[in-house]
Amino acid sequence: MNQAQKKRVIIAGGGTAGWIAAAAMAKQLAGTVDITLIESDQISTIGVGEATIPPMRTFHKLLGINEQDFMRATSSTFKLGISFENWGNIDQKYIHSFGVTGKSSYLAEFVHFWLHGKQQGHDAEYGDYCIELQAAKMGRFATSDKSKINFAYHLEASRYASFLREFSEARQVKRVEGKIVQVNQATNGSGFITGLQLDSGALIEGDLFIDCSGFRGLLIEQTLNTGYEDWSHWLPCDSALAVQTASVSPAPPYTRAIAHDSGWQWRIPLQHRVGNGIVYCSKYLSDDAARLRLLDNIEGQTLTEPLQIKFRTGKRRKHWNKNCIALGLASGFVEPLESTSIHLVMMGIIRLMKLFPYEGINPVLVEEYNRETSEELEKIRDFIILHYKVTQREDSAFWRYCKNMEVPDSLKHRIELFKRNAYTYQEPNELFRVDSWTQVMLGQGLIPDSYHHIVKTMSDNELNQFLNSMRTGMKSVAESLPMHQDFIERYCKASN
Numbered sequence: 001m002n003q004a005q006k007k008r009v010i011i012a013g014g015g016t017a018g019w020i021a022a023a024a025m026a027k028q029l030a031g032t033v034d035i036t037l038i039e040s041d042q043i044s045t046i047g048v049g050e051a052t053i054p055p056m057r058t059f060h061k062l063l064g065i066n067e068q069d070f071m072r073a074t075s076s077t078f079k080l081g082i083s084f085e086n087w088g089n090i091d092q093k094y095i096h097s098f099g100v101t102g103k104s105s106y107l108a109e110f111v112h113f114w115l116h117g118k119q120q121g122h123d124a125e126y127g128d129y130c131i132e133l134q135a136a137k138m139g140r141f142a143t144s145d146k147s148k149i150n151f152a153y154h155l156e157a158s159r160y161a162s163f164l165r166e167f168s169e170a171r172q173v174k175r176v177e178g179k180i181v182q183v184n185q186a187t188n189g190s191g192f193i194t195g196l197q198l199d200s201g202a203l204i205e206g207d208l209f210i211d212c213s214g215f216r217g218l219l220i221e222q223t224l225n226t227g228y229e230d231w232s233h234w235l236p237c238d239s240a241l242a243v244q245t246a247s248v249s250p251a252p253p254y255t256r257a258i259a260h261d262s263g264w265q266w267r268i269p270l271q272h273r274v275g276n277g278i279v280y281c282s283k284y285l286s287d288d289a290a291r292l293r294l295l296d297n298i299e300g301q302t303l304t305e306p307l308q309i310k311f312r313t314g315k316r317r318k319h320w321n322k323n324c325i326a327l328g329l330a331s332g333f334v335e336p337l338e339s340t341s342i343h344l345v346m347m348g349i350i351r352l353m354k355l356f357p358y359e360g361i362n363p364v365l366v367e368e369y370n371r372e373t374s375e376e377l378e379k380i381r382d383f384i385i386l387h388y389k390v391t392q393r394e395d396s397a398f399w400r401y402c403k404n405m406e407v408p409d410s411l412k413h414r415i416e417l418f419k420r421n422a423y424t425y426q427e428p429n430e431l432f433r434v435d436s437w438t439q440v441m442l443g444q445g446l447i448p449d450s451y452h453h454i455v456k457t458m459s460d461n462e463l464n465q466f467l468n469s470m471r472t473g474m475k476s477v478a479e480s481l482p483m484h485q486d487f488i489e490r491y492c493k494a495s496n
């Protein structure tokens with residue numbers, strides 16, 4: 001392919017989203033596109049986004065990224081799940097782990113066996129049948145080529161962007177430093193973007209533009225006026241404050257999400273420090289009060305001043321509009337509760353590469369991209385709303401609102417189905433598996449009224465044998481793992 005035939009892709013923004021897009025295209029579309037990324041040192045990146053989910057490992061495999069190199073460069077730790085504290089009720093906690101819980105039969109998921117066991121006097125918790133969850137509780141972790149343990153990472157956001165920048169620049173991505181001051185559009189009435197004017201006077205022209213400019217949505221919104229679907233009636237938190245602290249104890253292999261009376265607080269252990277933040281609804285908690293609460297609930301010396309972030313949950317009406325695709329915060333924001341944003345960037349760029357408009361922008365490609373992206377996001381949205389809706393908390397106006405709010409019909413249906421018969425499902429193009437839905441519904445305190453009768457055909461002996469041997473086996477696997485901190489020291493210790 002000669003230079004003139006190559007599509008010119010311009011990425012506006014060099015945060016996590018911009019560099020993920022650049023790295024993926026540089027590797028996968030090599031030789032067929034010319035990639036330029038524009039970023040401005042005058043406009044900082046958001047600087048948060050440190051907890052991830054397991055599909056990131058598949059993305060890294062696609063790019064040929066070596067896990068140990070990546071972990072050393074980004075000071076990462078391992079993540080087996082999220083510990084939700086004070087969500088179902090104050091002083092209650094559960095872990096949403098990345099593992100598979102128990103063993104299912106063709107007709108009935110494991111939760112049916114567990115519920116039957118409970119009725120027969122078994123006292124084990126649902127999570128006792130999941131290796132990842134047991135290991136998380138014990139602070140243990142190991143991985144190897146043979147290991148089936150499912151995990152993700154906690155990473156340093158700015159180092160991750162730098163790591164991907166190096167990766168991308170080594171593969172012919174051109175980086176341009178400069179502030180975009182004007183977005184030029186075609187004068188033929190199509191409204192397509194033709195070029196980005198920088199403060200230096202340079203004009204960067206292209207065929208396809210990827211908006212990774214953060215919440216501002218410089219291209220997708222400020223230029224193309226795409227519109228925003230507001231989800232704040234379902235996800236009312238609209239503010240966050242983030243602060244970094246020194247580590248004072250060995251890193252646990254999980255994120256903590258600790259609910260408070262007007263939102264929640266995160267704790268993300270990295271190798272060299274801890275990322276902390278409070279997410280809250282400004283209608284119920286002032287910024288000053290949130291700041292005090294955050295600083296009251298951290299361990300270790302603070303290393304940064306708290307950084308204030310304001311957001312509105314929702315999504316762009318179109319993720320691909322004309323010749324512009326929005327990724328990252330420019331495309332919308334659900335909530336960082338289940339660490340899904342970086343994943344959505346990765347899914348977005350993979351989807352774009354599959355539908356890449358080599359022959360020009362065709363409405364059918366655009367429609368499909370938007371359809372798949374919206375569907376994916378709406379299912380994630382429902383899963384996040386579940387954490388707020390299914391609660392026994394009534395101790396504050398915020399929780400009373402969440403408990404009593406109307407939820408999307410799609411979620412209402414799932415909640416009723418589980419309550420009635422312990423049934424849940426994973427739809428095509430859906431991120432969260434049956435295991436996740438079940439762990440969170442039970443963890444939030446939603447106990448089914450009934451379960452599949454097929455499990456009642458097991459004799460007491462068979463049921464005891466089935467549950468006890470599995471529980472003991474999983475516990476002993478978890479116990480055999482090294483401590484997470486020790487494993488990191490051996491496997492991927494960062495130099496600072």
Ligand SMILES: Cc1cc2nc3c(=O)[nH]c(=O)nc-3n(C[C@H](O)[C@H](O)[C@H](O)COP(=O)(O)OP(=O)(O)OC[C@H]3O[C@@H](n4cnc5c(N)ncnc54)[C@H](O)[C@@H]3O)c2cc1C
Binds near residue numbers: 179
């Ligand atoms: C409170 C909070 C917690 C989060 N936690 C998580 C998490 O745990 N896990 C997760 O997956 N995600 C999380 N996220 C989301 C995650 O931070 C983002 O998805 C990710 O960082 C991508 O951001 P971005 O690259 O879209 O935007 P940004 O980081 O804001 O980057 C924008 C880029 O655009 C550039 N830019 C903007 N305007 C111009 C201009 N005029 N000219 C030139 N360049 C410009 C900037 O210089 C910058 O490089 C969280 C988000 C928030 C708000």
